[in-house]
Structure formats: C-alpha cells, structure tokens
Amino acid sequence: MTVGKARTPKDPRRPVAVWRSKELLDGDVAGALTIILRTRGCRWRRCTMCGFAAEGMIVSADDLIYQFRSATKGLSERVVKIYTSGSFLDEKEVPSFVRDLMLRELSAAGVERVVIESRPEYVLGATMDSVASAGPGIEVGIGLETSNDIIREHVIGKGFAFVDFQEASRIVHASGSRVKAYLLLKPPLLSEGGAILDAINSAREARPFADVLSLNLCNIQRGTPLERMWERGEYRPPWLWSAVEVLLNAPTPIICDPVGAGARRGPHNCGECDALFAQAIRRHALEQDPSVFDGLECSCRPLWEKVIELEEHSFGTPLV
C-alpha cells in the first residue's frame, strides 16, 4: 500500500499491487515478490486506521487465479508475499481451492517461503493443515498491533484479544509454519512516548509467540476515522526517531518497512532527515544490526525529545 496513491479504477483481473523487494530469509537477503490480490476485502473492516477494505470488490475464483498467474509470470524470487486487503485465510475472500492451488504453484516454482496474512479467527487447525501441506515454508502474518487489550479493543477496534493471537500462533506453529506479528506504532489517542512504550512492550510480549516481528509505522489512509482525527489535528504519524527507538529496544528479529516515510501522511521527522532515516530502517530490516543507526543525527532530535516530554502533559494534543 503506497501512501496518498491516486485511485485507479478497480479491475477484477488485476491485483491491487505487485512489487519486488529484498527480504530477510534465514539470515540471508533474498529477493521477494509481493502480490496484493484484489478480493472482496476485509470483512471486519472497522479498524480505526485501516482503509484497505475500500480496495475490495466482488471477484470470481477465476479472476483470482488470473490475477495470481499474471503477477507470478517469470517468477524467480525465493520469497513470495501473497496478501489481500484482508485475510488470505478467509475463505469468503479466497476460496480454499484457489488458495491451495496458488500455494502449490508457488511450491512448484521453487519458492522457499510464502508469507500470507490473516486475522486470527480464520487461523483454524484444518485450514493450517491444508495450507502447510499445499505450500512450502509458510509464514502467517497476524495484525496483533499491540499486546495491550485495552488499546487494541477500544482504540484500534481490532475485535480480538491477545489470547486469540496466542491461540492462532499455537495453531500455526502446530502445522509447522511460522508466525509473524505485526505491531503498530502508533495507535491514535496515545502520546508519542506512550506509543513508543506500547510498541516496545508489545514486541517483548509478542515475541514468544512470533518467529518474527514486523513494526508498522502508522500512516494516514483515506476514508478512515484516523484520517478525520489527523485532519482535526488530533493525530500525528509517528516520528522516525520513535521507530528507531522501538527497533533498538525490541527483541529481534524485528523488521520494519517505513511505508510513506517523509510524507505528511506517513511517519516523518523534520523533513530534512527523513530519507536517511528510512534508508537506515530498511537496512536494519535486512541486517538486524543496531549499529546501522549509529551516527544517525539530525538537529530535530531535541525537538522530538521535547515532544515526548511535553505530550505527557498535553492531554490529547499532539505537539506539531
């Protein structure tokens, strides 16, 4: 998902997006292909910050296979991430036979890891058994967002509890697959410092149930309650300094793709140093080496520190 992207007409025969990138694979850097299939979209669709459901449309099984095959033509990557604007494991989005067909084709193409995403309620024993047997090393990404049930329930509106995530994790592991936990920096209604603490705490609490953590830096998606809060000055996307702070204090492996870094709607610092920070964060995702942040300096650091200090007393006002 790119931030502030122009809307193109929805086409049931074309994926929402396809791109290639580098990814950490068992300590190596490997080529990765990401496909976001156009499906009916997330059926929960009530999270405060998420506008992905708007990308959905009614598509047939045939459409999905067509999308998949056009995106995987000439596939040479070792890692394939196959996502939807919802849950790949929701059979209302991706019928099970389509799902298993895709996974078998990826396996046949020699892909070593397939990353999918799902809400925990679709992570069922039978589903995972069928998924794990159809494909190669499966990794299931689950949007835990935070280990704090209050924030997840009342601020994000995620609709499941930490124990639901733990149970899903157990099922994924039982099938021999891997778990990736997505964490959100920063949910609305939290101060900058409060969000950093929440993310670090969540990373520590989620790590025992996840093989890898993925830190999502919140950006403002269109049509969301978060966007309205942002327009009212009630939300500022996280500082990249904060992202670095979390990455330095969270257990590894923790990856982070600073989507939209430097944009007004994305995570940003002062505007001068955003590109350098985004670069360092991307390097950290591949190398897991905290020293990539050494020497990362900018004159906006005292400002960020002041923001953290003062937002503890501002009663809901982001200091922008």
Place this chain on the structure above:
Amino acid sequence: MTRYFEVLRRDGPGRLGRLRALGEISTPTILGKGEYLQNKSAFDGAEGDDAEGIRVLPYVPSSKILQPSMKISIPGVEAGPSAFVTSPYQRPAVSADIYILEGAGTIQRGRDLVRAILAIREMIAPDSALYAPALATPANLALLVYLGVDLVDSIKMEIDGYYGRYHSRDGIHTIAEMAELPCRCPSCQILQEGGEEEAGPLIARHNRMKLAEEIARVREMIREEMLREYIERQVRVSPEYTAALRILDQEHRYLERRTPTLRRSILYANTAESLSRVEVTRFAERVIERFRPTASDVLLLLPCSARKPYSRSRSHRHFAEALGPRRRHMHELILTSPLALVPRELEEVYPAASYDVPVTGHWDREERAWLLGCLDRYLDKNRYSRIVAHLDGELAKIVEEHGIDAVFTGGGKDADGLARLSNAAEEATRDARRTPNPRLESFRGRADFFFGAGAGDLLLCEAARVKGHEVQSQDGKAIVAETANGTLALSIEGARMLLPLGCYQVTIGDFLPRGSILAPGVLSADEMIRPGDEVIVRGERALGVGRAKMSGWEMAESRRGVAVELRRVEAI
C-alpha cells in the same frame, strides 16, 4: 463537592479566582508542566496515587471522532483538589474542582473554541476551574480567559520554541524570517547576537516570558474591569480571534448571565463589536421594556455630549438655560452611540455616565440601524403629542429621513441654535402638562429601570418626598437613595415595600447574617440578579439589602464565594 476553587472577582465570563493546591494559586494562571497535575490515562494501566497537589482522576482518552466505550471506575477523592478530564461532547461523570478540556490544543478555529468552552462551562459548576492544556499563546490568552478559562500552561510556548516559532502578543512569527526581534528579553539578546547557543531553548524561554507577561496583563485587566475593552482590541491580531469574539457575542445568554450591571471602568465603544456588548443591549432593553419615562406630552430629542453625565457638559447646560421653565413640560431623550437612547432620568446610570466613543459626526450603517430600531420601539411604547428634535448634522438627517414626525430645529449650540430650541420648545409646550415633581418622577423611572416595571409605584406609593439624595416616606423614613455610582440603594423599609414584586431577592436559610452572605448560605436566588445589582436578602429570621457579587444562578449553584455584600440587615 467543589471545595478547592473559589471565584473572587468577575469581569464578564472572565474571573479572578483562588485555587487551594500546593499552597495557594491565584487564577487565571499558567500551570507549570507536570508541577501540579498527575496524569495517568486508562491506557497507561498505572495507578498514580502518589500525587501531591492536584490529582487527575482516571480517564479514558477520547476525541470527537474516536470515543472508546470502555467503562472505568473513578475512585472518590478523600482530600485535596481533583481534576477531571472532559470534553464538550459528554457531560462530566463526576464533580471535580478542575475540569481539563481534552485535546484543547487541537482546536484550530475560533468558532470551535467558543463552542467547546461554552459547552463545558454550561455543564460544570460555576465555581470550578477550567483548564485548557497546550492551547495558550500570548495572542489568544486574553480571549481564553474572557471565554471562561481559568488555567492554562506554557506547553505550546515551549514546543514552539523548538519549532522555531517566535511568539508575541501579535501572534506567531517564524524566527528564521525575522530581521529584528521586537523584544528586549535576555534570550532575544542572545538570539539577536546569533551565537553558538541552541536557538530552541532560547526561543522557548522568550515565548514563556511573553505568556507570563500576558497573564499578568490579563489579570490586571480583570481587576481594572477592562477585560472587554482589552479583548476588543486584542482579537484584532487575527481574523480567527475576531470571529471568535463575534460568535461569542451571538451567544448572548452566556455573556448576559455573566456580565455585571456595574463596572468601575469607562466603557470604550471603539469597535464594531462594542455595539453588541451586553452592557449596551441590556441598557437599551431596560430603557424600552422596564423604564417608564416621566409623563409628558412633549418629547425633546437631544444629542449627546462628550462629558458625562450630559448635564455637566457645556452644551447641555446651555440647552437647559434655553429651555428655561419649559423644561418641566418636556421629556428629554438623548440620542447617542452605542447606547442609542438615554432618558435624562438615567444619565447617571452605568454605562450612560461612563462611556466613550470615537466621535466623527458620521454614523455608520450598524449604528444607524441600532439607533432607529430602538427609537421606533421607544416611540411605540411611549406616545407623545409632539416631538422636538434639537439635532444637527447627520444625526438630524437620519432621524428626519426615518420619518419621525418632529419639529426639527436644525440643532446647534450657538446663540442661533439655542434661540431656535427655545422657540420650538415654547411652541411645542403650549398647553402641555407640567411635571409636578420631576425629581420624584426620576426616582420612579429609575426604580423601574433597576428593579423592573412597577417597582417605582411600589416604592413611591405613599406621599413620598425627595430629600437630598433620598426618597423618604411621609414620616421621614428613608426608602431609597441614589448613590455616587448611579445606582439606587434600598433601605430595609424600601426592601419591604418591594417584596410583592418578587424580583431581585436572595433567599437564605434560618440565620441572621452579618457582613456578607456566602454562596452556601443561599437557598435560592432570582435568576435575573447580576453582579452589581441591588438585592433584597430574605430569610426566616432576617430581611436585608446589599449588593450582589455574583449572578443569581451562580449563587444557587456555587459552594464557595461571596454571594452578597450586605449593607443593612434587620432581624424579623
């Protein structure tokens, strides 16, 4: 349960108060960051109970867009002042000494600011303090206080320093774009010299100092009872603030309920907003609705004078001389801006006796419409067989073109003009009634003006007579007296006579008060009472008279503070 905050003085919705926390804090004030307030939201999962000073009760952060539905229990506070985080969208769940406006710093538009503060103010006790965090700047501070905010902080000053935003009473400047710094504080000197020192903390220090200067200025304006005048010029620094004042002025009930009927200061009508001031509209409303002019067949319209009361001016002395004995046959009405109509009987009443307006001879559209609207209503209610208009210039033209059926003398203060006035008066008052006792009639009119229609007749029903500055009954007992500030003061006898009217009464419990009556002692009070009003205090054991220090609704809702300063009391 409000026990730690007390309002001491008022100037419109703005107040001076006292907060008992960590010693004693005079408000309005700038709270030090984290100095008084312990802040733990429900998301932090912590229970900070080691608070010294003001304790912020547990709360669930929320915004208009995102209101978590979670329920939390709020423990009672046994001792010490408490603060409750609240918003304009929901009624506070508990009573507290201080209410904190959540997300105050995000309010951008003047309209939203007025709405938010008024909405909260209407939901909380009058003797509770309102704190607007991360919002105050030197430019908006006076407006915040005028709206009814008691507590602010310097968070915005501090962070803006680090953003390179330089504050002054005129607004925000980007320091990088300033050639010269219009301030002589030590921080600015260092900044101007452009040394090695980090700019952020220096600008922050300058900003904080400007805010501190402004809060002192605002407090002083309240003491001088000049806050409204100050606001009218201060909001000019930004259209947004000016809009806020205009929108506030449309909230007439909010302002009217909080505006005193008497101020020590001179009312400056310098701006367009002055026309909509409560003092102005209230005066006009009472002239038309309550006041009963001395019975007369002939109305004389006169221009105002710079000197107040008008009678002391050279021009009005000359008018009086020119009128001579014919004066007793006419009722005099002075046309002026912004008060519109001032009957001669009321020229010593606030604000008629103490206002000032830029005089150019030109009447703008709003002033005209206001004047003529009031005049039409007045003439609708009070009928005269003849009108003499001794007006000149634009004012004469306005009245004449409006179709007022009058003899227009052409006005003037010179010998010719005065002669025309004299002749016109002579002509108009031929076979007109003569007022038998103008001073007594003047008391009757003023009693109606202050206490409501009918008050004059109740007070003067017997064969009352004027002696010096007071009205006495036949047996020489004082009934009512005029005071130096233009108000009327009742005697116990006068109070007793006014009781049937049922107005301006404060009912107290079963005790004999002395000195002043505190709000907790008030059982009920007339809603109409405003600070400065003469009131009657009645209880099972006492009848008294005094001056209201707060509005009637405030007396009923407050737990602290002086409600009435008693002047006389009698056991019954």
